[in-house]
């Protein structure tokens with residue numbers, strides 16, 4: 001029997017929906033259930049062939065549990081090692097190397113010193129930094145948002161330099177990206193599962209939360225194909241099994257705005273019935289595919305092209 005476990009936090013509709021969907025398929029030798037953890041011992045395998053992780057970004061204990069699970073043969077969706085390494089600024093940097101259009105973006109040292117550091121800890125930073133060059137490159141209006149974050153937390157829209165000087169102190173020890181605003185005609189949120197299944201959803205971020213998936217625009221066939229290619233390229237390079245990409249269309253060009261969402265919102269109340277059905281069915285089928293392919297005791301993770309291209313270089317140690 002191969003077990004598929006779902007690890008989740010407060011959310012309910014998606015985890016239970018996926019479990020029910022997998023079990024309703026009545027596939028010989030495969031069952032799904034919520035993950036249950038009673039102890040975690042180094043180097044010891046879990047009962048799960050596959051775990052769909054929806055919460056370890058908020059629970060460091062779970063992240064450590066998942067790395068041990070991965071080491072001992074569980075196919076964890078998404079790869080917990082990559083997720084630990086990844087953040088939004090790096091994703092933008094990578095995008096510039098794989099021909100994915102992204103807004104002009106810089107990263108800023110945190111406004112306040114990190115705990116246990118002081119002025120003398122920063123002798124590698126020019127004083128002052130080239131703020132003029134930074135502002136000239138990004139321009140205003142701009143967005144300022146954490147390099148690692150989500151859920152619209154600490155996301156600022158800045159009209160002017162004055163706005164920046166007023167808001168930056170509020171971010172305290174957070175490391176922020178400063179990013180050109182893309183003034184868009186259309187906006188899309190796109191699920192990508194298994195680096196191959198894409199669902200493109202018109203999304204109107206300027207609407208109140210419950211109406212964001214009610215947009216009055218639809219992509220043309222060409223736009224759809226163009227966006228699908230971008231979404232696939234991003235996810236295949238990063239190596240995410242389950243992620244969303246937000247695309248803002250300006251002058252016919254889709255700019256990738258937010259593509260580091262490895263536990264993307266999949267709640268029926270926000271995405272709506274049709275998108276929910278797609279994400280449940282696709283996640284369930286994909287988890288089954290991974291369970292069938294899983295080989296006990298081996299590495300069953302997905303490693304994206306960025307990492308696998310590097311890993312195929314000659315190893316330094318014999």
Ligand SMILES: Nc1ncnc2c1ncn2[C@@H]1O[C@H](COP(=O)(O)OP(=O)(O)O)[C@@H](O)[C@H]1O
Pocket residue numbers: 103143145149150151152153155179180181182183205206246248257258
């Ligand atoms: N560069 C940008 N141009 C235009 N809108 C943006 C930009 N960055 C963020 N936004 C808006 O702010 C919202 C939240 O920012 P986002 O980068 O998605 O962060 P989070 O990970 O918190 O969702 C986006 O959905 C979008 O509506």
Ligand SMILES: [Mg+2]
Pocket residue numbers: 151152246258
């Ligand atoms: Mg977002």
